[in-house]
Amino acid sequence: MVRPMASHPWLAETEPTIGTLGELRAAGWVSRPIKDEIREHTLAQITDGRTMFPGVQGYEETVIPQLQHALLAKHDMVLLGERGQAKTRIIRSLTDLLDPWMPIVAGSEINDDPYNPVSKHARDLVEAEGDNTPIAWVPNSDRYGEKLATPDTSIADLIGEVDPIKVAEGRYLSDELTLHYGMVPRTNRGVFAINELPDLAERIQVGLLNVLEERDVQVRGYKVRLPLDVMLVASANPEDYTNRGRMITPLKDRFGAQIRTHYPYELDIESSVVAQEAFIPSTGLPVTVPDFMSNVIVRFTHLARRSGQVNQRSGVSVRMSVSNMETLAAAATARSLRLGEAAAVPRVCDLDAIFPSSAGKIEIESLEEGRDEEILDHLLNAALVEEFRHRVDGGAIHKITEAFGEDAVVSTGDDIPAPEYDAILTANPALADAVSGLVDGTDSIEVRASAVEFILEGLHLTKRLNKDAVGGRSSFRMRG
Numbered sequence: 001m002v003r004p005m006a007s008h009p010w011l012a013e014t015e016p017t018i019g020t021l022g023e024l025r026a027a028g029w030v031s032r033p034i035k036d037e038i039r040e041h042t043l044a045q046i047t048d049g050r051t052m053f054p055g056v057q058g059y060e061e062t063v064i065p066q067l068q069h070a071l072l073a074k075h076d077m078v079l080l081g082e083r084g085q086a087k088t089r090i091i092r093s094l095t096d097l098l099d100p101w102m103p104i105v106a107g108s109e110i111n112d113d114p115y116n117p118v119s120k121h122a123r124d125l126v127e128a129e130g131d132n133t134p135i136a137w138v139p140n141s142d143r144y145g146e147k148l149a150t151p152d153t154s155i156a157d158l159i160g161e162v163d164p165i166k167v168a169e170g171r172y173l174s175d176e177l178t179l180h181y182g183m184v185p186r187t188n189r190g191v192f193a194i195n196e197l198p199d200l201a202e203r204i205q206v207g208l209l210n211v212l213e214e215r216d217v218q219v220r221g222y223k224v225r226l227p228l229d230v231m232l233v234a235s236a237n238p239e240d241y242t243n244r245g246r247m248i249t250p251l252k253d254r255f256g257a258q259i260r261t262h263y264p265y266e267l268d269i270e271s272s273v274v275a276q277e278a279f280i281p282s283t284g285l286p287v288t289v290p291d292f293m294s295n296v297i298v299r300f301t302h303l304a305r306r307s308g309q310v311n312q313r314s315g316v317s318v319r320m321s322v323s324n325m326e327t328l329a330a331a332a333t334a335r336s337l338r339l340g341e342a343a344a345v346p347r348v349c350d351l352d353a354i355f356p357s358s359a360g361k362i363e364i365e366s367l368e369e370g371r372d373e374e375i376l377d378h379l380l381n382a383a384l385v386e387e388f389r390h391r392v393d394g395g396a397i398h399k400i401t402e403a404f405g406e407d408a409v410v411s412t413g414d415d416i417p418a419p420e421y422d423a424i425l426t427a428n429p430a431l432a433d434a435v436s437g438l439v440d441g442t443d444s445i446e447v448r449a450s451a452v453e454f455i456l457e458g459l460h461l462t463k464r465l466n467k468d469a470v471g472g473r474s475s476f477r478m479r480g
Contacts, residue, residue, distance in 0.1 A: 022131030075256025084317025143190030212254035320361035388458025413473035
């Protein structure tokens, strides 16, 4: 288990004042491998019932148990999943499972362990100074390295290379001090992540074999082996993993665990993620998104994930829900400012704004050119119908349609301010009853106006009312 914080300054929030190797020994610091350190903290979090990977939702019964098992088994991992499944967030959160502070030999480029230095600089310094060797402290946030795999990534980037400047200064090529360490050695005693690993050229993947098995690196033709202490974690898209790029078999074999991520299964989980991630800036005008409008955005994404007209191999990211929510709030804000309303509340008339923010997030598979917006419109209507049927019962639907007389016309649109919707509710008691079932009695007129548009649009899409749309104005009447 993690040791008591009071007696160990490296477990405190503030940087320890221990400055020499002798003081470090006297304080009782114990050197342990990175994976043992992570295992200790994982055991402590499980024992205490603390939430692991805060901010990652929907994985409590699926992905997180697998992650816990891999961490307790001290395995390197590959997270396999489509875009927007929190793979990078999970990997970056691994630093929360490290001690707050780690001592290194001062001046070390590769986080040398004061008890077991591996670089020439650190070895020479410890040999010369002994217990007076200066110590520096590294926060856990700095014990993380990340590289996005690209075809032009080189061994020098990852492992290291001869530094020509150091050679020009007069050092011999055989001098270990001429080495410029790559990203992996510089993350010694930490977590190193490679995103989109299959995009890494196969000859470069070979350079990682020693890191995963022998736990060392070899630079160029030097007779130098650096026994590194690194946890290696990679991410990959399943499509890339099998087709566009591939992970070479020996490298795949060296990872201890392959963990499959997924999109949220439940609407409420994705809604919670959207509420957590969406950035809705304050403009002095309060923004309120009713549950039924938020759910339409999420249902739209879920329907896209099931649609045969959307390329499912590339996935439909949660980022689409987040971007659409931000865009919807922005459209509502612009409309409310134009109309002089007291609050910005998205309505159905604002939903057209999400088409541009959706277009870049999904790949439409259509034989006909220019059908993208038509397909998106069909998915959005389907999302509205799903949410309408979930929210409004059959009895209320029947009463509203019965109340529409032959000459009754109800107009809505982005040019009608919210207070005018109260007149609609006064003239249609059945509609008012249905709205009261959607909103709270303390909700503003702007929220009630949103509910009116939602119900009328649902009645139209389920073929209870006719709708005439011209510009931003819609008129609803009895079906003839």
